[in-house]
Amino acid sequence: MAIGTTYDFRVEPQDVDFTLRATITSMCNCVLNTAGVDAQSHGFGTDILMRSDRSWVLSRMALEFDILPEQYTKFTIRTWVNDCGRVLSVRNFVLSDDKGNVFGRVTTQWCMIDMVRRAPVDLSEVVELHRMYISDEPAPCERPHKVLTVNPQHTTEHRIVYSDIDFNRHVNTMRYIDMMLDILPIEMLAEHRPLRLDVHFIKESRYGHTLTVGYEQKGDVSLFGIRSDDGEAVCRASIEWR
Amino acid sequence: MAIGTTYDFRVEPQDVDFTLRATITSMCNCVLNTAGVDAQSHGFGTDILMRSDRSWVLSRMALEFDILPEQYTKFTIRTWVNDCGRVLSVRNFVLSDDKGNVFGRVTTQWCMIDMVRRAPVDLSEVVELHRMYISDEPAPCERPHKVLTVNPQHTTEHRIVYSDIDFNRHVNTMRYIDMMLDILPIEMLAEHRPLRLDVHFIKESRYGHTLTVGYEQKGDVSLFGIRSDDGEAVCRASIEWR
Numbered sequence: 001m002a003i004g005t006t007y008d009f010r011v012e013p014q015d016v017d018f019t020l021r022a023t024i025t026s027m028c029n030c031v032l033n034t035a036g037v038d039a040q041s042h043g044f045g046t047d048i049l050m051r052s053d054r055s056w057v058l059s060r061m062a063l064e065f066d067i068l069p070e071q072y073t074k075f076t077i078r079t080w081v082n083d084c085g086r087v088l089s090v091r092n093f094v095l096s097d098d099k100g101n102v103f104g105r106v107t108t109q110w111c112m113i114d115m116v117r118r119a120p121v122d123l124s125e126v127v128e129l130h131r132m133y134i135s136d137e138p139a140p141c142e143r144p145h146k147v148l149t150v151n152p153q154h155t156t157e158h159r160i161v162y163s164d165i166d167f168n169r170h171v172n173t174m175r176y177i178d179m180m181l182d183i184l185p186i187e188m189l190a191e192h193r194p195l196r197l198d199v200h201f202i203k204e205s206r207y208g209h210t211l212t213v214g215y216e217q218k219g220d221v222s223l224f225g226i227r228s229d230d231g232e233a234v235c236r237a238s239i240e241w242r
Numbered sequence: 243m244a245i246g247t248t249y250d251f252r253v254e255p256q257d258v259d260f261t262l263r264a265t266i267t268s269m270c271n272c273v274l275n276t277a278g279v280d281a282q283s284h285g286f287g288t289d290i291l292m293r294s295d296r297s298w299v300l301s302r303m304a305l306e307f308d309i310l311p312e313q314y315t316k317f318t319i320r321t322w323v324n325d326c327g328r329v330l331s332v333r334n335f336v337l338s339d340d341k342g343n344v345f346g347r348v349t350t351q352w353c354m355i356d357m358v359r360r361a362p363v364d365l366s367e368v369v370e371l372h373r374m375y376i377s378d379e380p381a382p383c384e385r386p387h388k389v390l391t392v393n394p395q396h397t398t399e400h401r402i403v404y405s406d407i408d409f410n411r412h413v414n415t416m417r418y419i420d421m422m423l424d425i426l427p428i429e430m431l432a433e434h435r436p437l438r439l440d441v442h443f444i445k446e447s448r449y450g451h452t453l454t455v456g457y458e459q460k461g462d463v464s465l466f467g468i469r470s471d472d473g474e475a476v477c478r479a480s481i482e483w484r
Binding site for chain 2: 033169174178186
């Protein structure tokens with residue numbers, strides 16, 4: 001049985017870059033907001049989880065965009081959960097324009113953490129309670145790929161400031177995406193080639209730390225690795241330009 | 243005759259900081275989006291102006307917040323234009339919670355520029371066409387104060403990257419606000435004192451330039467000055483903590 005909910009969006013002026021098309025970051029933002037709103041409407045959102053000091057944490061995501069929509073374009077995001085094991089829950093998304101043409105496919109993997117113990121929560125109980133919201137519709141694209149080593153040809157440093165952090169004082173997911181796009185030659189972002197972005201969030205980083213963002217171009221693939229002060233990997237990602 | 247239009251908002255999770263209240267930047271964003279949507283609905287939005295290579299440019303703004311609303315708070319923004327001379331148009335905003343209590347007052351000054359000649363446009367014609375949308379209701383707070391010299395006690399550098407720029411390849415207004423808040427001691431932002439923010443946009447800054455952000459604390463007033471590579475002032479601002 002296919003289960004899913006569809007949400008309406010429009011590409012607003014603050015969502016576009018100098019090409020007047022939506023940025024990858026603004027699309028990620030819409031996707032993650034949809035995840036939050038949909039989980040909340042089904043009773044397993046962060047608002048409810050916080051009462052027992054638990055929270056969803058995004059572990060990996062893969063996003064495919066055939067095209068990035070132009071300013072003022074109306075689009076929809078349909079989302080569904082299709083898998084939930086003891087550790088990971090998989091939430092999927094399909095982005096379509098107002099003629100129903102699919103232009104984006106996303107799959108995300110989440111774990112739930114106990115914020116006091118800083119440890120993962122067994123999701124079996126959540127599955128039991130919310131089985132009716134788990135669909136058998138497969139993910140619309142391949143699951144997130146592993147990004148292994150990155151041998152940076154370019155690096156930049158980024159001190160984590162107030163505007164980078166979220167309610168947890170951790171760097172906001174969208175800011176990692178920004179840091180990676182910011183190190184690319186800007187012309188690559190103006191070409192608007194179809195793309196696939198894989199992101200693996202490894203470790204949280206906090207206010208006051210300094211991150212090193214590394215970038216390696218390998219043919220049609222851009223690889224990114226973000227490390228914290230202590231040299232530990234914080235986030236790794238790749239963009240395949242198709 | 244009081245004329246104005248009211249728009250509905252909610253403080254979303256991406257709008258809050260670690261105190262779980264809306265950031266000043268997210269409130270500015272809502273205010274400026276309201277300006278854009280309202281101008282568009284009345285036929286003098288950037289979408290129409292762009293056809294004749296003209297655009298609204300924000301020159302000065304003053305924002306007063308008694309409190310910053312908590313996550314998930316519903317609020318409204320009422321906006322009206324109450325003055326339009328040959329050079330400047332004044333647009334005002336009142337922010338109210340869902341019980342009708344006013345918690346924010348904003349007044350903004352805009353000029354219109356010819357993007358080919360890079361020169362201001364005489365607004366007399368605009369006034370003639372849109373007189374019915376100009377109200378006699380006064381601004382809800384004092385007009386933007388001038389911020390004169392800033393003698394920085396602290397400075398940071400900021401290279402302008404892709405995620406900072408708007409459709410014009412200029413630094414986005416919200417990013418200037420971020421840069422100023424980011425240099426403040428973070429505890430000041432956690433205190434949530436009532437505040438008044440005055441911002442004066444002096445000159446555009448572009449991709450690839452490096453900005454120097456200066457900050458001076460003078461009693462209960464935080465002063466900010468942003469300069470570009472060539473030493474010219476780009477933006478000056480003050481926050482009065484009340």
